[in-house]
Amino acid sequence: MQRREFSQHLQRSAIALALSPWFSAAAAPADKSRAWRSNPFALGVASGRPRADSVVLWTRLLFGDEDRAVGTEALRVQVEVFADAAMKRRVQTTEVVTDEARGHSVHAHVQRLQPSTDYWYRFSQGDAHSTVGHTRTAPALNADVRELRVALSSCQHYEQGQFIAHAEIAKEKLDFVLFMGDYIYESSNAQYAIRKHNGEEPKTLAQYRERYEQYKRDPMLQAAHAAHPGVLMWDDHEVVNDYANDQDRNYTDPQQLLLRRAAAYQAYFEHQPVLLGPDANIPSNMRLYDQLSWGKLADVWTLDCRQYRSAQACRDPVRGGGRMVVQCDELTDASRTMLGHAQERWLTDSLSQSKRQWKLVAQATQISSTSIPTPVGRSYWNDAWDGYPEARKRLLQTVVDAKLKNVVTLGGDVHCNVAANLRLEPNNPQSPIVASEFVTTSITSRGLGDKPAAVIRESNADLLHYRSDERGYSLITVTPSEVRCDFRTTKFPAGSEAGLKTQASYVVKNGKAGPQAV
Ligand SMILES: [Fe+2]
Numbered sequence: 001m002q003r004r005e006f007s008q009h010l011q012r013s014a015i016a017l018a019l020s021p022w023f024s025a026a027a028a029p030a031d032k033s034r035a036w037r038s039n040p041f042a043l044g045v046a047s048g049r050p051r052a053d054s055v056v057l058w059t060r061l062l063f064g065d066e067d068r069a070v071g072t073e074a075l076r077v078q079v080e081v082f083a084d085a086a087m088k089r090r091v092q093t094t095e096v097v098t099d100e101a102r103g104h105s106v107h108a109h110v111q112r113l114q115p116s117t118d119y120w121y122r123f124s125q126g127d128a129h130s131t132v133g134h135t136r137t138a139p140a141l142n143a144d145v146r147e148l149r150v151a152l153s154s155c156q157h158y159e160q161g162q163f164i165a166h167a168e169i170a171k172e173k174l175d176f177v178l179f180m181g182d183y184i185y186e187s188s189n190a191q192y193a194i195r196k197h198n199g200e201e202p203k204t205l206a207q208y209r210e211r212y213e214q215y216k217r218d219p220m221l222q223a224a225h226a227a228h229p230g231v232l233m234w235d236d237h238e239v240v241n242d243y244a245n246d247q248d249r250n251y252t253d254p255q256q257l258l259l260r261r262a263a264a265y266q267a268y269f270e271h272q273p274v275l276l277g278p279d280a281n282i283p284s285n286m287r288l289y290d291q292l293s294w295g296k297l298a299d300v301w302t303l304d305c306r307q308y309r310s311a312q313a314c315r316d317p318v319r320g321g322g323r324m325v326v327q328c329d330e331l332t333d334a335s336r337t338m339l340g341h342a343q344e345r346w347l348t349d350s351l352s353q354s355k356r357q358w359k360l361v362a363q364a365t366q367i368s369s370t371s372i373p374t375p376v377g378r379s380y381w382n383d384a385w386d387g388y389p390e391a392r393k394r395l396l397q398t399v400v401d402a403k404l405k406n407v408v409t410l411g412g413d414v415h416c417n418v419a420a421n422l423r424l425e426p427n428n429p430q431s432p433i434v435a436s437e438f439v440t441t442s443i444t445s446r447g448l449g450d451k452p453a454a455v456i457r458e459s460n461a462d463l464l465h466y467r468s469d470e471r472g473y474s475l476i477t478v479t480p481s482e483v484r485c486d487f488r489t490t491k492f493p494a495g496s497e498a499g500l501k502t503q504a505s506y507v508v509k510n511g512k513a514g515p516q517a518v
Pocket of ligand 1: 445
């Protein structure tokens with residue numbers, strides 16, 4: 001496709017979405033009497049983007065063979081919100097119209113809610129009802145909050161384990177789940193598969209939808225979504241492994257990759273409780289990065305490290321993407337970016353001005369260094385922040401320049417539990433510790449082998465904890481006096497029966513950068 005044609009294609013898609021508001025009730029007939037033959041709510045429910053007065057409620061209708069004909073219609077879906085689990089005290093009822101163009105996904109941006117309040121919700125269409133979900137709003141911006149409890153999670157390769165971590169997350173008492181990406185995997189590795197993806201590697205909207213359908217049918221994943229609101233970010237596998245903006249490992253024509261990315265972004269949107277903001281322009285781009293305040297206790301940023309980044313430095317000319325690089329001058333090119341210039345400016349401004357006690361910077365991957373010495377110099381993993389050292393320095397320099405205390409970064413992607421010191425110059429004891437990092441291991445995805453993990457641990461003094469052998473999530477508890485991280489894990493591959501144990505716990509004390517073991 002020519003560039004002009006391509007851009008027209010994107011504009012048409014974006015305009016089509018922009019012209020069909022989620023709350024328009026004009027297009028679909030009332031159909032309270034519709035009799036469904038199979039449950040259209042088989043993908044479950046979810047809530048997300050909690051604010052003091054609002055939350056996004058999500059579901060997506062699916063059509064069994066007997067109901068296939070309904071799939072071409074626009075449908076009205078009723079959304080009910082209650083103040084109690086018994087669903088006696090109704091707070092709001094609204095209707096959302098959905099249709100084929102959005103995969104019959106439903107996003108209800110429910111507003112005029114009370115802060116720090118529990119709500120229960122369900123969707124109905126004809127004679128079918130969804131399961132009941134629970135959600136909770138954020139505190140008022142000026143509230144004195146004593147505790148924030150978050151499950152930090154990422155990387156859930158369906159084939160490489162059972163979602164037992166989600167079953168345990170569902171049972172936790174939490175304010176929200178912070179999922180930092182790799183929600184689906186596009187790829188397979190038969191060597192580690194304990195269950196199989198349906199279909200081939202997704203490239204089209206229909207294929208990405210099918211992949212999400214398989215993941216979303218998992219009862220343990222559904223339980224976690226039904227139990228807590230989600231604050232969500234994507235990483236690479238929602239599109240394709242190691243992609244960077246419009247580049248992939250195979251050096252696919254960027255225009256072709258952007259078409260694939262657009263299909264993947266649209267499928268992501270259709271399956272998550274995220275908001276399509278007024279400036280959103282899916283599928284050509286979709287702003288997902290966001291900031292959330294939790295009373296006076298914390299500001300939380302969720303950073304997009306894929307959509308706007310420069311390509312990995314010193315890529316292999318045949319097989320691009322992530323790899324270990326040594327003697328790579330490109331690493332020191334200050335024009336290279338992890339966040340893109342607009343997001344980086346937004347973060348710098350927002351972080352510098354934050355007056356809340358804790359500044360939690362959540363992003364998809366690892367900021368601390370995992371470099372290893374070789375006879376010809378240190379070798380760096382070019383897909384994480386080690387591959388963007390100038391961008392990392394700018395981020396940490398912002399912390400120094402604004403004299404920020406209590407900056408804790410939260411990440412995923414690397415399938416490893418990490419507690420680390422963050423210094424302007426990694427691993428240099430002369431360079432002060434300016435922030436603290438926790439990275440969570442994967443829900444299921446296989447981690448690095450024991451030997452390379454040991455070499456990385458021994459080669460990087462800033463890594464206080466670095467274990468890649470177990471799967472799970474991290475419980476982050478924020479109070480005025482500390483941020484605590486409990487790494488909750490089970491063996492690989494994660495089974496459906498195993499319970500999780502605490503692998504290790506670390507705290508960051510108020511006013512003192514650097515995690516401490518407890
Ligand atoms: Fe991953």
